[in-house]
Amino acid sequence: MTGSYTERFTVPNPEQIYGALVETVLEELGNQPVEYREYARGEGVRKRLREVETGLAHYMSELAPGGKFAVGGFVQETAEKTFNSLMTEMAGIDPDSAKDRWVLTHGGRTYREQWETGGGEEMTDDLLRAGIKFAIRRVTQTNSDGEEVQETVGELLIPDDVKERLAIREDQFVQQFRA
Numbered sequence: 001m002t003g004s005y006t007e008r009f010t011v012p013n014p015e016q017i018y019g020a021l022v023e024t025v026l027e028e029l030g031n032q033p034v035e036y037r038e039y040a041r042g043e044g045v046r047k048r049l050r051e052v053e054t055g056l057a058h059y060m061s062e063l064a065p066g067g068k069f070a071v072g073g074f075v076q077e078t079a080e081k082t083f084n085s086l087m088t089e090m091a092g093i094d095p096d097s098a099k100d101r102w103v104l105t106h107g108g109r110t111y112r113e114q115w116e117t118g119g120g121e122e123m124t125d126d127l128l129r130a131g132i133k134f135a136i137r138r139v140t141q142t143n144s145d146g147e148e149v150q151e152t153v154g155e156l157l158i159p160d161d162v163k164e165r166l167a168i169r170e171d172q173f174v175q176q177f178r179a
Contacts, residue, residue: 017154021134022120024156025127029166030112035104037167042098049098052090059083104167111166130165133157 059079062069069079115123135155140148159165 032111034107034114035167037169040103041100045098052086055086131159
């Protein structure tokens with residue numbers, strides 16, 4: 001006979017396999033937070049950064065000898081406090097937050113909670129989107145009596161970048177509501 005040969009075997013109770021799949025997925029991913037991929041504009045941060053830099057330049061020049069704040073006493077102390085406050089604020093600004101970028105934000109619940117309320121269909125959609133697979137195969141093993149026995153084994157295959165793949169993207173909402 002020519003061609004390919006596929007070993008055929010009877011799958012044990014499909015509900016048992018599905019239960020093992022659900023249990024394994026919940027064990028591996030259920031406590032992960034549901035995250036949403038959102039576009040964050042850095043425009044507001046860039047604007048505030050420019051304001052802080054302008055303020056710092058102003059206070060630096062006016063606190064320098066001959067500047068209008070370099071007179072000692074209350075005026076100079078107040079100007080120095082304001083200058084230090086602006087320096088602290090500038091140091092606290094993450095440079096990446098000034099860029100337009102994609103960020104992951106927590107949705108307030110875990111995948112376990114989402115799947116328990118959304119059901120199997122929602123879990124299936126998430127697993128397919130993330131490229132997660134559950135492989136079932138037959139293996140021959142030797143039992144304690146030395147006999148070879150066939151077992152059905154399931155293996156959950158999770159990509160390394162599952163966190164990014166599971167993140168719900170804005171365009172997925174648009175697609176769902178347009179359908």
